[in-house]
Structures are given as C-alpha cells and as structure tokens.
Amino acid sequence: MNIRTHAHTKQQSGQEADAIAIPIAENDQFAYALSSNEAWAGYKNHQNPTFFPKLAAGQSPSILWLGCSDSRVPETTLLGLQPGDVFVHRNIANVISPTDINSSAVIEYAVAHLKVSHIVLCGHTCCGGAAAALGDSRVGGVLDTWLTPLKAIRRDHAEELAAIKDAGDRAIRLAELNVEKGVQNLLANYVVEEHIRTRNIKVHGVVYDIASGKIRDLRVGNASAMPGAGKEMAAPSKMEVLQGNHGVLIFKEGGSAMTVG
Missing domain, CATH: 3.10.20 (Ubiquitin-like (UB roll))
Structure with a gap:
C-alpha cells in the first residue's frame, strides 16, 4: 500500500x-x-x-429518515444537512413493515423519545431491490424473504406494472408503490398515530432521483397537502467536498x- x-x-x-x-x-x-x-x-x-x-x-433531530441502504442515497449529504440533524434507519429497498421489529424500534424511539417533527420515507430510482422483486428468479439467501413485501406489491399492481414497457420505468413505479405502502404502514403505527394526534407530526413519502440528485414528493401521507408538495427539491448544500489534483481534498x-x- x-x-x-x-x-x-x-x-x-x-x-x-x-x-x-x-x-x-x-x-x-x-x-x-x-x-x-x-x-x-x-x-x-x-x-x-x-x-x-x-x-x-445530546441529539435533537427534527427528521426521521427511513431509506434504502444503497450507497448512492446518503440522506445527510443529499439533504445538505449536518450530523445531528437526521435520525436514520436504512435497509434493503426501504421496506417498512409492521412485522419488522428493527424499523419499529427506530420509529418508536425517534417519535416518542426524540420527538422528531417529520418522518420521511424515501425510495429511489435505480433500486436493485425493486428490480429484483420484478424478476421471476430467486435472489438467494435471506434476500428473497426480505423482498416478500415488494413481491406482494407487485402482485397487487400486476396489471399496472405490466403496462409499463420500459424495465427501468417499471422498477421506478414499483419503488413508488413501495413508498406508498410504507407510508400507509407508518400512518397505522400506533406510536406515529398518537403523535400525529398530539403533536401533528408529518409523514412524507418521497423518491430520490439518483441521476439528478433531486427529491420528488409523492404527495402521500398526512403532509401531502403542504405547500410545495409534489415539487422536486434540491436542498442547498452546506458543505462541498471537492476532489482536487493528486488526491487533494x-x-x-x-x-x-x-x-x-
């Protein structure tokens, strides 16, 4: 070396x-x-x-970010925020299921103890999990079990998805449907439901476009009527890390x- x-x-x-x-x-x-x-x-x-x-x-983040583990979707960076601003849970294909104790524990802690004001569930384009769920072959290992919720969404929306000829666009649509289902599960979570009622916390469903770096609000959840919902947003970066010549940062x-x- x-x-x-x-x-x-x-x-x-x-x-x-x-x-x-x-x-x-x-x-x-x-x-x-x-x-x-x-x-x-x-x-x-x-x-x-x-x-x-x-x-x-100590920490007092205002946002709980539920996203995908994909290395191209680093929440704090793409939001232009700083350490301490965002509480985070990420997994393969940003699956939010009431049977997943891992994400449920994160949601409960963020909402009931950290008192976040916003929950953001973020899917993204070029999602390998969505593409795999659209395929008919097995991925192998625990991944097939993990992707079961996406495959269920695929079955529930089979006609709509089949009408989309481009494979990439079809995967994006499945990613959107996955976010919509995840938001429904969030709104049905008893802790989230209680804090919507008592503190009016907001639940957002968004998709991050890897090719443009922009976030698109899907207008789902209890925050869908907020001003600006449905528009693409490019957060102002607070810090840039530039790669100069000869490895200089x-x-x-x-x-x-x-x-x-």
Missing part, C-alpha cells in the same frame, strides 16, 4: 496556521476513508470549535474553503 502525506492547512484571518500531516492512501480505500475523516473533523472543528462538543451533549462551506493537500 502506498501512502502519501499531505499537509492539512488551516487559514484564519488571512494567516496560515500550522500544517497537520495527514496520510492519504492511494490503494487502500479504508485507509483513505480514515484520512478523509481526519481532514473533515479538523475542518469542522476549525469552522466551529463547539460543533463536536454540542453533538456529544478541498472542503468548502459558505464563502470559505480549506484545502487538504
């Missing part, structure tokens, strides 16, 4: 601070990820020295930037 050492340079009031050497891995992705974390933590601490101490003191937030390189 080749490791290159770059200087982590901090600028403040027009003066250059001491450089911190950070190893950048050329071949080992995990080592590179650790290096990137070191750079990111240093950048955040430089921008706001109280950021991490405040996070350590550039962190940019607002009008300021810091280079690792």
Whole structure:
C-alpha cells in the first residue's frame, strides 16, 4: 500500500496556521476513508470549535429518515444537512413493515423519545431491490424473504406494472408503490398515530432521483397537502467536498474553503 502525506492547512484571518500531516492512501480505500475523516473533523472543528462538543451533549433531530441502504442515497449529504440533524434507519429497498421489529424500534424511539417533527420515507430510482422483486428468479439467501413485501406489491399492481414497457420505468413505479405502502404502514403505527394526534407530526413519502440528485414528493401521507408538495427539491448544500489534483481534498462551506493537500 502506498501512502502519501499531505499537509492539512488551516487559514484564519488571512494567516496560515500550522500544517497537520495527514496520510492519504492511494490503494487502500479504508485507509483513505480514515484520512478523509481526519481532514473533515479538523475542518469542522476549525469552522466551529463547539460543533463536536454540542453533538456529544445530546441529539435533537427534527427528521426521521427511513431509506434504502444503497450507497448512492446518503440522506445527510443529499439533504445538505449536518450530523445531528437526521435520525436514520436504512435497509434493503426501504421496506417498512409492521412485522419488522428493527424499523419499529427506530420509529418508536425517534417519535416518542426524540420527538422528531417529520418522518420521511424515501425510495429511489435505480433500486436493485425493486428490480429484483420484478424478476421471476430467486435472489438467494435471506434476500428473497426480505423482498416478500415488494413481491406482494407487485402482485397487487400486476396489471399496472405490466403496462409499463420500459424495465427501468417499471422498477421506478414499483419503488413508488413501495413508498406508498410504507407510508400507509407508518400512518397505522400506533406510536406515529398518537403523535400525529398530539403533536401533528408529518409523514412524507418521497423518491430520490439518483441521476439528478433531486427529491420528488409523492404527495402521500398526512403532509401531502403542504405547500410545495409534489415539487422536486434540491436542498442547498452546506458543505462541498471537492476532489482536487493528486488526491487533494478541498472542503468548502459558505464563502470559505480549506484545502487538504
């Protein structure tokens, strides 16, 4: 494994601070990820020295995000938010079923204890789980069992789905139907139901378009009548991570930037 050492340079009031050497891995992705974390933590601490101490003191997220495990759909990044803003549960094909104790525990904790104001169930385009559920062959292992709810949705909407000739569009439609079913299950959850009644929390069903980076509100759930529902939304990014030349990382937030390189 080749490791290159770059200087982590901090600028403040027009003066250059001491450089911190950070190893950048050329071949080992995990080592590179650790290096990137070191750079990111240093950048955040430089921008706001109280950021991490405040996070350590506790969390009060306003959003519960229920999404897919797909590596291309990282909720905090695509929403342009920060650590501490979103409580998260992700699984294959963002399945929300009343029989799944894992997601049920997350929902109960987020709603009853963290007092989130919004529940967002997010499907996405290019979903491998949706594509697999549309196929007739077995995936193998526990995945076939896990995808049973999607296959049930496929059966319930067989005529509609069969009328869609393009396989990609058919998978997107199944992903939408899966979100709609998940939202129905959320609204029937006794904890969610109670907090809709007592705190007016909002349940949203959305689909993330991987090709554009935008979120589309499906106008399902109890928040479907809210202003702006049904429109595509591209959240303003609070921080950009740019890949410069020779493995240099550039962190940019607002009008300021810091280079690792």
